[in-house]
Structure formats: C-alpha cells, structure tokens
Amino acid sequence: MTETYPMAMITEPGKVEFVERRLPALRESDVLINVRAAAICGSDLHIYKDAHPAVTLPVAIGHELSGEVIAVGDQVSQVRPGDRVAVEPVLVCGKCYFCQRGQYQRCTEISFQYRQGQGGFTTHFISHENWVHRLPDHISYEEGALMEPLSVAVHAVKISGLGMGESAAVFGDGPIGLLILMVASIAGAEKVFVVGAREFRLEKALQLGASRAINNFEEDALNTIFDETAQLGVDRAFEAVGIQTTLVQSLQALKKGGVSTLVGLFEKSEIKIPANLFVQREITLTGSQGYNWDFQTVIELVSQKRLNLSSIITHVLPLTALEEGFKLLIDPDGKAIKVVVTNE
Numbered sequence: 001m002t003e004t005y006p007m008a009m010i011t012e013p014g015k016v017e018f019v020e021r022r023l024p025a026l027r028e029s030d031v032l033i034n035v036r037a038a039a040i041c042g043s044d045l046h047i048y049k050d051a052h053p054a055v056t057l058p059v060a061i062g063h064e065l066s067g068e069v070i071a072v073g074d075q076v077s078q079v080r081p082g083d084r085v086a087v088e089p090v091l092v093c094g095k096c097y098f099c100q101r102g103q104y105q106r107c108t109e110i111s112f113q114y115r116q117g118q119g120g121f122t123t124h125f126i127s128h129e130n131w132v133h134r135l136p137d138h139i140s141y142e143e144g145a146l147m148e149p150l151s152v153a154v155h156a157v158k159i160s161g162l163g164m165g166e167s168a169a170v171f172g173d174g175p176i177g178l179l180i181l182m183v184a185s186i187a188g189a190e191k192v193f194v195v196g197a198r199e200f201r202l203e204k205a206l207q208l209g210a211s212r213a214i215n216n217f218e219e220d221a222l223n224t225i226f227d228e229t230a231q232l233g234v235d236r237a238f239e240a241v242g243i244q245t246t247l248v249q250s251l252q253a254l255k256k257g258g259v260s261t262l263v264g265l266f267e268k269s270e271i272k273i274p275a276n277l278f279v280q281r282e283i284t285l286t287g288s289q290g291y292n293w294d295f296q297t298v299i300e301l302v303s304q305k306r307l308n309l310s311s312i313i314t315h316v317l318p319l320t321a322l323e324e325g326f327k328l329l330i331d332p333d334g335k336a337i338k339v340v341v342t343n344e
Contacts, residue, residue: 008121008322011058013050016323023124028075031132033085036141038120039064039313039340040325041149042174042242043265048326051267055115062120063089063112066135066144067343076129084139086147088131088295089113089120105155105292121322123343133295136303142316142340143302143309150298150309151291152263153179157187159288160261162236164188169225169253171216172240173201175312175338176263178208180238182307185209193234195221195249200335208311216246225253233258240264244271256281263288315339 006018026032044061046052069083079085092099092107099107118125135144153176162168168189170177173196184192185208194205195214202213212228214221226233233255239247242264250260251273262285277283302309314337317325325339 002124005122005124006319007060007119008062008319009058009060009119010047010050013057014048016048016061016326021122024126026071026073026126028073029128029130030073030126031069031076031079031085031129032071033065033067033087033125033127033132034070035065035067035120035122035125035343037066037145037340037342038062038122038319039142039145039149039338040322040329042176045326045329046265046267048330053265053267053269060114060117060119062122063114064145064148065089065120065125066141066147067125069132072129078129079132079134084135084137084141084144085132086135086144086295086299087120087125087127088133088151088291089127089148090131090290091116103292105289110289121319121341123319133299135299139299139302140310142313142342145340146309146313146338147295147298147302148291149175150179150183150302150307151294152176152288153183154294154298154301155291156180156238156261156263156288157183158294159286160236160238160259162187162189165190166235167191167193167229167255168236168238169193169195169234169250170238170240171195171246171250171253172238172264173198173205173213174240177238177240178205178312178337180240180263181205181208181210184236184238186301186306189236191228191234193221193225193228195246201337204312204337216249221249222252229255232256235259236261238263242266244268244273247271248273251277251283251285254281254283257283259284259286261286261288312338313340317341319343
C-alpha cells in the first residue's frame with residue numbers, strides 16, 4: 001500500500017497545488033477510501049478566490065466525494081474492503097447539547113474534514129465509519145460524489161416546510177439551486193420558479209421541471225412570480241446565491257405567511273434587508289446548515305431513480321486537471337454546472 005499520496009490545496013488565490021501527505025496508521029474505527037470521484041463545490045470556489053468567510057489560506061479543498069473502501073480499522077463493522085461508498089465530510093463532537101439530541105448539524109464544535117487538513121481532491125481519504133455510506137452498484141461514483149450537495153438541498157427543503165401543492169421560488173441557478181428545484185418537485189411543489197443569471201443553466205432548470213426560469217438581468221423576477229401566482233407570491237423561497245439582492249428578492253417574493261430559507265454562502269455577511277416585510281407579511285427567514293441524517297434519504301432517492309444527478313454533471317476531468325475545473329466554473333461565458341474529477 002502507498003505510503004504517501006497527493007492532496008490538493010489552495011495555497012494562494014487562484015492557485016491549486018498538490019502536496020504529498022503521508023498515510024497514517026488506521027485507528028480502530030477508521031475507513032481508508034480510494035477516492036474515485038470528487039466534485040467542486042461552491043464553497044471550494046469561494047476558497048479558490050480567497051473569499052470564504054470562515055477559511056484562511058492555505059487550506060485543503062474538496063468535500064464532495066465517493067470511492068472504494070480499501071482498508072478498515074479493527075473495530076469497523078459497517079463497511080468492508082471493496083464496498084462502494086459516499087463520504088459525509090462533517091466533524092462533530094458527539095457530546096454537546098445538540099449532538100445528544102441527534103441535531104448534529106448544530107453541533108457547537110462543528111467542522112468539516114477539509115478545514116481540518118484533509119481535502120477530497122486526492123487519491124486516499126480516511127473517515128470514521130459512522131460517516132461512510134454504502135452506495136448501490138447502479139449509482140456511479142460521479143453521482144456518489146453528489147450525495148453531499150444533494151443532502152444540502154434535501155435538508156433545506158425539509159427545513160422550509162414545503163408542502164404538497166405549494167409554490168416555491170429558487171433564487172440561484174447553480175448546482176444547489178438546481179438540486180433544490182429537483183427536491184422541491186419530488187416534495188410535491190405545484191409550481192417552482194428558478195431565478196438565475198446564466199441562460200444555459202436556466203435552460204437546464206426548465207429541463208429539470210421548473211415552471212418558469214427567469215433571467216434576473218433581463219426580466220423583473222418579482223413581477224413574473226406575482227403575475228403567475230394571482231398576485232399572492234410563493235409559499236416558500238430559497239436563497240442559493242449568497243448576495244443581498246437575491247436574499248431580499250426571496251423575501252419580497254413570498255406570500256403572506258411564507259418562509260424563505262437561506263442556503264447560500266455570503267462572502268459579505270453585513271447586508272441590508274427591508275425589515276418591515278416581516279411584520280407586514282408575517283413572513284419568516286430561516287437558515288439551513290448542511291445536513292442532518294439526510295445522506296440516508298438521498299441515497300435512497302437516487303437509488304429509486306426519483307431524480308437524475310448525472311443531468312447536472314457537465315464536465316468530468318482527471319484529478320490532474322483540477323485547476324482547469326475551477327477555471328471552467330468561474331468563467332462567466334463557460335457552460336459548467338457541476339465539475340467532477342476522477343481517479344481511474
């Protein structure tokens with residue numbers, strides 16, 4: 001077995017560098033995974049630009065990954081070598097008030113593997129067995145890498161309380177926004193509007209079942225939403241961009257008594273919102289943090305072919321071309337939605 005392996009880091013803005021890491025001895029509950037696929041996340045892009053509000057360079061990158069188990073610790077019982085798995089990259093204490101109640105997404109010491117030095121753009125990854133989830137054989141490794149962002153979308157829709165027959169507006173046409181669209185449709189939403197800025201992504205939204213796909217630069221999104229909801233607005237809105245404009249729009253688009261769920265990562269946390277809306281319309285703004293027992297749900301959804309994750313994978317590149325993947329995603333004229341890198 002290899003003694004060292006390469007792992008990607010962002011060492012300075014716009015620079016991906018592979019560093020050699022030494023493979024440690026496995027602890028009794030550890031699982032060693034040969035990473036077969038890893039996807040670039042929006043938070044990776046924030047790090048690439050040195051604009052992530054909670055991360056300081058240099059830092060490891062990558063937390064959406066899948067692979068094959070190649071070794072396990074002495075006490076591991078849930079998986080064995082040869083199993084195909086997706087990794088839940090969260091790190092929690094297991095002891096605090098929230099962890100003791102099963103609400104680990106609210107752990108007082110929550111972190112993620114990449115923030116503690118272990119990124120997913122690599123060939124080898126070690127995880128505690130509790131955070132390793134077996135994949136059915138008919139789910140590809142590329143799809144397996146998207147279990148993490150799909151879990152984010154499922155958790156957000158759960159938090160929102162979206163009900164069957166209700167309407168929703170998703171502000172953001174990136175991967176998370178499109179995944180929320182798919183999950184909202186499965187949850188029974190009658191109408192789902194997607195508001196974005198890139199035509200090819202808005203076309204994809206229509207293909208995925210959006211009632212309307214609205215270009216925020218070419219159309220008055222709020223007027224369109226109200227015109228198509230009898231001037232009432234939507235029951236639920238989702239902000240999946242991370243800027244003031246779309247957050248305010250997500251509030252303004254709501255029906256009286258509606259709920260907006262904040263999913264986007266804000267590079268600038270100090271923003272202004274029209275506070276009187278909350279009283280005048282009795283609306284609610286809620287946040288959605290990661291996931292909580294959602295990996296099990298999403299694996300079942302994909303296994304049952306309730307949604308098609310491969311539909312948003314636009315590029316598959318070798319690990320050595322990782323930096324090219326970042327450039328594809330930040331190119332305003334590029335046509336990338338989800339970029340996955342693989343190890344063969």
